[in-house]
Amino acid sequence: MTAARLLSAPAIQPSIALYDTVTSEIERYAAPVLDLAVRLWMARVFFNSGRVKIADWASTIYLFRDEYKVPVLSPEVAAVLGTTFELGMPIFLVLGLGARFAALPLIGMACVIQFVLGANNPDYDNVEHFYWMLLLA
Numbered sequence: 001m002t003a004a005r006l007l008s009a010p011a012i013q014p015s016i017a018l019y020d021t022v023t024s025e026i027e028r029y030a031a032p033v034l035d036l037a038v039r040l041w042m043a044r045v046f047f048n049s050g051r052v053k054i055a056d057w058a059s060t061i062y063l064f065r066d067e068y069k070v071p072v073l074s075p076e077v078a079a080v081l082g083t084t085f086e087l088g089m090p091i092f093l094v095l096g097l098g099a100r101f102a103a104l105p106l107i108g109m110a111c112v113i114q115f116v117l118g119a120n121n122p123d124y125d126n127v128e129h130f131y132w133m134l135l136l137a
Contacts, residue, residue, distance in 0.1 A: 038135050039093045039094065039096070040093075040094060041135075042093060042103075042132065042135055043094045044090070045132070046086045046089065046090050046106055047086065047087060047090040047091075049086050050082075050085075050086030050087035050090075053083045060083065061076060061079055063079075064076075064078045068117055070112070070116070070117075071116065082109065085106065085109060086109070090106075093106075103136040106132070107136045110132040110133045111129075113129050114126070114133075
């Protein structure tokens with residue numbers, strides 16, 4: 001018996017209908033909940049990082065100048081931009097306002113952490129950054 005004939009058999013039709021109903025309901029209700037959970041988790045990660053940075057600005061400047069050594073930008077500009085994005089973009093993620101656009105700077109930050117800082121310091125070379133990029137994309 002071929003697969004097409006088996007699927008069109010009257011005895012299997014109720015099972016196919018049940019499967020279609022269950023999967024459509026899961027897609028309808030579970031997918032938005034999962035999307036919200038991912039947005040909340042990623043917002044928490046970056047927002048907490050931003051809170052740590054503004055808690056002690058002198059240490060933040062020190063980190064950007066001596067530890068991170070971000071190329072192209074001065075440490076002060078990099079610290080302001082990084083902190084602004086870490087505090088601002090999670091708010092948009094949580095509210096769902098332009099979440100795709102809010103995720104772009106956070107993906108960029110994860111790329112810089114992984115590929116720029118991770119290339120210079122193995123402490124920043126972490127598979128978690130790839131998870132962040134995947135979840136934010």
